[in-house]
Amino acid sequence: MTMNNKTLTGSSPKPQNTPLDDPLALDLTLRPKTWDDYVGQDKVKQNVRIIIKAASQRKDPSVEHILFYGGPGLGKTTLSHLVAQEIGANIKITSGPAIERAGDLAAILTNLEEGDILFCDEIHRLSRTVEEYLYPALEDFKLNLILGKGPMARTMELNVPRFTLIGATTRLAAVSSPLRSRFGAIFGLNFYEIDDIKKILARSARLLNVVINDEALTILAKSSRLTPRFANHLLKRVRDFAQVQNQSSVTAEIARFALDSLEIDEQGLNDSDRRILQTIINKFNGGPVGLQALAAATAEEEETILEVHEPHLLRLGFISRTPKGRVATRLAFEHLGYHRPKGLGL
DSSP states (O other): OOOOOSSOBSOOOOSSOOGGGSHHHHHHHHSOOSTTTSOSOHHHHHHHHHHHHHHHHTTOSSOOOEEEEOSTTSSHHHHHHHHHHHHTOOEEEEEGGGOOSHHHHHHHHHTOOTTOEEEEETGGGSOHHHHHHHHHHHHHSEEEEEESSGGGOEEEEEEOOOOEEEEEESOGGGSOHHHHTTOSEEEEOOOOOHHHHHHHHHHHHHHTTOOBOHHHHHHHHHTTTTOHHHHHHHHHHHHHHHHHTTOSSBOHHHHHHHHHHTTOOTTSOOHHHHHHHHHHHHTSTTOOBOHHHHHHHHTOOHHHIIIIIHHHHHHHTSEEEETTEEEEOHHHHHHHTOOOOTTOOO
């Protein structure tokens, strides 16, 4: 295999084991630690920093509650850590499904300190009962707990430290309206530009001690679904291919070979994505086809199609939603190399 070492980023990989061999430590290492390291989402970063600076000038003990929404891997958790770092606060992490009862919420909030940040991932999965207890905590920093049942029940009011709640969700519409209204700022994270993904990959390559040229960075960026998390996963897999083949650097040739082996094409589609498109085209004549029928024909769960595959296919313009179901577009036919019958719309 030939090597092309033009425009290399990083240094030669070290053969001995390092803390980066631990996948969890690896993900934490790649997470940006400063605002300058966090590439992309410039408007969101600017607005968040204004909120923090204004609160600091007013000497407020906490900033307003913030809600981030967007697809998985776009940087919601990283932004929350940067907010905590900016204001010098501790950050406590939980998730919607983890808070099952009012007692769970009380235990979390009473263990916070003044000015702490509580980060709640997948906040749309909070139960409605827990939400009701959360509202006065967000507005008045009080918890009103009901002790006992029936005629012996009584209410106990607990003061909780002033804190900032940062929520993250992949489904903004699933967050109840009363809960959304408690957030002082709501920011949506968008997909990244190719150039931004290349910058992220170049930084990750340096941290991983991976030597990679610019052409290989471009190939990975185009296949990344424009998502930093997915881009970093691709980089780690390509690094593995280079290591196993005893290559000292990642070239375009290695990147293409690795993506082919992983069955990921230049648009970031994997085998399951293509199977969905092929099913719509071959079994349903390009559509329309309902979600249930599509799930049954592809042996995929409906939720998996809705939340994992469909967002990327819609963004690329490969499928379209109509009142009668999903339809494969002209772009999908062209991408898969199929002849598109005359008379089909889209």
